[in-house]
Amino acid sequence: xxxxxxxxxxxTFGDVKAVDNASFFVPEGSIFGLxxxxxxxxxTTIRMMMNIYMPDNGEVILRGTTVGQEFRNNVGYLPEExxxxxxxxxxxLLMFFAEIKGKTGEAVxxxxxxxxxxxxxxxxxxxxxxxxxxxxxxxxxxxATILHDPDxxxxxxxxxGLDPINxxxxxEIILQLKRAGKVIIFSTHLMDFAxxxxxxxxxxxxxxxxxxxxxxxxxxxxxxxxxxLKYDGDISFLNGHPMVDKITDFGHATGIRVKDPxxxxxxxxxxxxxxxxVKSFNANEISLQExxxxxxxTEEEAVKNNEVQYV
Amino acid sequence: xxxxxxxxxxxxxxxxxxxxxxxxxxxxxxxxIMVLLFGFQYxxxxxxxxxxxxxxxxCENDAVTKGLKEEFSKTSWVKNxxxxxxxxxxxxxxxxxxxxxxxxxILNGKVTGILFIPGSAMKDKKVKFYSKSTKNLTVExxxxxxxxxxxxxxxxxxxxxxxxxxxxxxxxxxxNTFKVTKSEGVKKESGGNLAxxxxxxxxLYISLVMMGAWVLNSVIEEKTNRVCExxxxxxxxxxxxxxxxxxxALTGLLQMTIWLMPIVVVIGFKLxxxxxxxxxxxDAWQVLYFLLNYFIGLITFLGLYASVGAIFNNAQEAxxxxxxxxxxxxxxxxxxxxxxxxxxxxxxEVSSLLPFSSIIVMPARMTxxxxxxxxxxxxxxxxxxxxxxxxPFAGKIYRIGILRTGKKPKLKEIIKWIKFQY
Numbered sequence: 001x002x003x004x005x006x007x008x009x010x011x012t013f014g015d016v017k018a019v020d021n022a023s024f025f026v027p028e029g030s031i032f033g034l035x036x037x038x039x040x041x042x043x044t045t046i047r048m049m050m051n052i053y054m055p056d057n058g059e060v061i062l063r064g065t066t067v068g069q070e071f072r073n074n075v076g077y078l079p080e081e082x083x084x085x086x087x088x089x090x091x092x093l094l095m096f097f098a099e100i101k102g103k104t105g106e107a108v109x110x111x112x113x114x115x116x117x118x119x120x121x122x123x124x125x126x127x128x129x130x131x132x133x134x135x136x137x138x139x140x141x142x143x144a145t146i147l148h149d150p151d152x153x154x155x156x157x158x159x160x161g162l163d164p165i166n167x168x169x170x171x172e173i174i175l176q177l178k179r180a181g182k183v184i185i186f187s188t189h190l191m192d193f194a195x196x197x198x199x200x201x202x203x204x205x206x207x208x209x210x211x212x213x214x215x216x217x218x219x220x221x222x223x224x225x226x227x228x229l230k231y232d233g234d235i236s237f238l239n240g241h242p243m244v245d246k247i248t249d250f251g252h253a254t255g256i257r258v259k260d261p262x263x264x265x266x267x268x269x270x271x272x273x274x275x276x277x278v279k280s281f282n283a284n285e286i287s288l289q290e291x292x293x294x295x296x297x298t299e300e301e302a303v304k305n306n307e308v309q310y311v
Numbered sequence: 312x313x314x315x316x317x318x319x320x321x322x323x324x325x326x327x328x329x330x331x332x333x334x335x336x337x338x339x340x341x342x343x344i345m346v347l348l349f350g351f352q353y354x355x356x357x358x359x360x361x362x363x364x365x366x367x368x369x370c371e372n373d374a375v376t377k378g379l380k381e382e383f384s385k386t387s388w389v390k391n392x393x394x395x396x397x398x399x400x401x402x403x404x405x406x407x408x409x410x411x412x413x414x415x416x417i418l419n420g421k422v423t424g425i426l427f428i429p430g431s432a433m434k435d436k437k438v439k440f441y442s443k444s445t446k447n448l449t450v451e452x453x454x455x456x457x458x459x460x461x462x463x464x465x466x467x468x469x470x471x472x473x474x475x476x477x478x479x480x481x482x483x484x485x486x487n488t489f490k491v492t493k494s495e496g497v498k499k500e501s502g503g504n505l506a507x508x509x510x511x512x513x514x515l516y517i518s519l520v521m522m523g524a525w526v527l528n529s530v531i532e533e534k535t536n537r538v539c540e541x542x543x544x545x546x547x548x549x550x551x552x553x554x555x556x557x558x559x560a561l562t563g564l565l566q567m568t569i570w571l572m573p574i575v576v577v578i579g580f581k582l583x584x585x586x587x588x589x590x591x592x593x594d595a596w597q598v599l600y601f602l603l604n605y606f607i608g609l610i611t612f613l614g615l616y617a618s619v620g621a622i623f624n625n626a627q628e629a630x631x632x633x634x635x636x637x638x639x640x641x642x643x644x645x646x647x648x649x650x651x652x653x654x655x656x657x658x659x660e661v662s663s664l665l666p667f668s669s670i671i672v673m674p675a676r677m678t679x680x681x682x683x684x685x686x687x688x689x690x691x692x693x694x695x696x697x698x699x700x701x702x703p704f705a706g707k708i709y710r711i712g713i714l715r716t717g718k719k720p721k722l723k724e725i726i727k728w729i730k731f732q733y
Binding site: 047050051052053072073075077079081082083084085086087088092096097099100101102141144 | 533537
């Protein structure tokens with residue numbers, strides 16, 4: 001049994017089919033990434049999972065039963081568009097958000113103070129929300145999401161607008177929560193994060209789920225002709241090489257796809273012969289971004305992207 | 312309907328509203344404003360702005376001139392120097408010349424007016440008053456009363472009529488008013504209950520508009536802040552709306568109770584702050600009825616304000632969108648004003664039994680006339696019925712509107728929201 005199962009969810013706004021018969025599953029104890037580009041239907045899907053939008057069709061199943069108030073009490077939700085009461089004091093606000101989840105009392109207060117300390121916001125506990133910086137408001141929103149110790153944590157674009165240090169902090173806390181057995185679901189269009197953090201993913205494009213499964217398996221099945229390369233030197237000789245199907249620069253690494261899996265060793269040889277200093281050479285490795293582009297980019301967009309890459 | 316989540320929202324509304332400066336100030340300031348407002352009106356009535364009036368009185372009849380001098384010098388406004396009067400006896404022709412010469416005095420403000428009392432006035436009481444403005448009612452009223460007095464004295468002086476008879480002829484009719492009620496028979500009345508009706512409707516009007524604006528803004532804030540999305544992930548829209556409206560209604564009730572306190576204390580303990588002869592008749596049950604009725608009214612109107620707030624995306628749009636609601640408050644308010652001149656008018660009676668208007672008209676009516684019990688019961692049923700009929704619709708609009716962003720929805724869309732089944 002899965003922790004959470006989404007079955008045939010559909011939602012139409014006017015003429016736009018925002019989510020089209022979406023189904024995926026989230027296993028227990030995993031970090032699950034709902035990935036897709038802007039406007040793909042991630043937020044609408046999450047809102048339907050949260051019962052904020054009524055789906056036109058389909059259902060969300062929590063450990064075998066349809067979600068209801070029980071799920072609401074047991075979920076922490078960080079919406080894409082952050083929302084806090086601007087005039088409330090930090091601690092009052094946190095206590096209010098815990099209270100509507102049914103958690104009150106000293107224990108919650110103690111925990112709130114602990115989290116504030118962790119995010120170095122202890123001295124702001126009596127400040128009004130509107131007096132906090134945007135980054136700090138984000139942190140408060142995140143604390144409000146997890147303060148009531150939910151089993152499910154749903155984060156819609158959690159890293160948007162965070163600086164690198166707080167991004168690391170947030171990642172660390174997400175991993176801690178995972179170790180504590182929580183199910184974490186987050187949506188993102190940042191493939192990098194998804195790749196580094198998720199165990200399972202569902203990829204959504206134009207409202208349709210195009211991939212769903214464990215990241216490891218997905219990468220294996222898609223990565224047979226792919227190499228992820230880190231290097232110093234010049235690899236321009238590979239452009240248009242008969243052995244090479246495609247080269248994509250991802251910044252942190254370069255993805256190379258050969259035409260035949262057997263050519264991988266030959267490619268390595270070729271690099272060394274051409275005095276390229278190879279720092280890492282991962283055969284059968286494909287980045288999530290590559291899979292994503294492979295799955296979602298239309299012919300037209302691909303042509304455009306290739307032009308940019310080879311200039 | 313009530314659970315810990317609703318209670319949490321309710322508590323937050325109470326705390327966030329009551330602990331604000333604006334609430335504390337408006338709560339404390341309102342009785343002060345009312346006192347000032349009434350005081351100001353009282354002052355306006357008593358202070359007629361006619362100090363510094365100077366009048367030249369020309370009179371053909373010597374006896375009248377003498378009589379005028381004598382009577383005018385007895386009045387308070389001549390004694391304290393507000394009025395400066397100059398008298399001269401002259402014939403009609405003399406006055407013509409005098410007036411021709413001194414017309415400019417009126418124009419340049421040397422004198423306020425020139426009064427000519429011809430000899431014929433002793434027969435027809437017709438006098439001529441020349442001044443820059445012919446609409447100076449205060450001056451006219453003050454002068455004519457004294458002149459009439461002198462005329463009467465002179466007219467009857469040689470007719471052998473006793474002083475008592477003349478005195479009787481001079482005094483005006485004194486209208487003593489009594490209110491007849493079923494329960495307590497006949498009671499002497501003064502303007503007291505009229506003032507009370509005015510105070511009641513004024514407080515209801517001000518407070519419904521104020522609380523309405525508060526709820527409207529608070530819903531808009533939640534909507535534009537997107538905080539409603541976080542909240543709706545914990546509780547459903549109905550719970551949020553219920554907590555919000557009851558919380559706000561309770562704050563309103565608290566505020567109103569504080570506002571009524573001075574009135575109840577003054578009337579209940581018959582404190583001698585009111586002018587003598589100013590009798591106010593108010594029972595404890597009427598105060599309780601007023602508060603209960605107000606609470607029901609708050610629930611009704613705040614529900615409407617909340618759903619209007621949910622429709623719009625910013626305060627400006629919402630304010631114009633709330634105009635029809637404002638009309639539902641203002642029109643009954645004007646109806647209560649009409650009762651001040653005729654408390655038993657049919658419009659007031661009917662509107663005190665209709666949805667929405669009943670909330671504002673009934674309390675004013677009950678202070679002025681003896682409202683039959685069945686009308687109280689009917690208005691109560693009508694008001695509760697309004698809430699029961701209204702909330703399913705208000706709730707749906709609120710539920711859908713609060714998550715809507717983008718352009719202002721059309722009326723057709725809102726009707727679609729109401730029809731939406733879920």
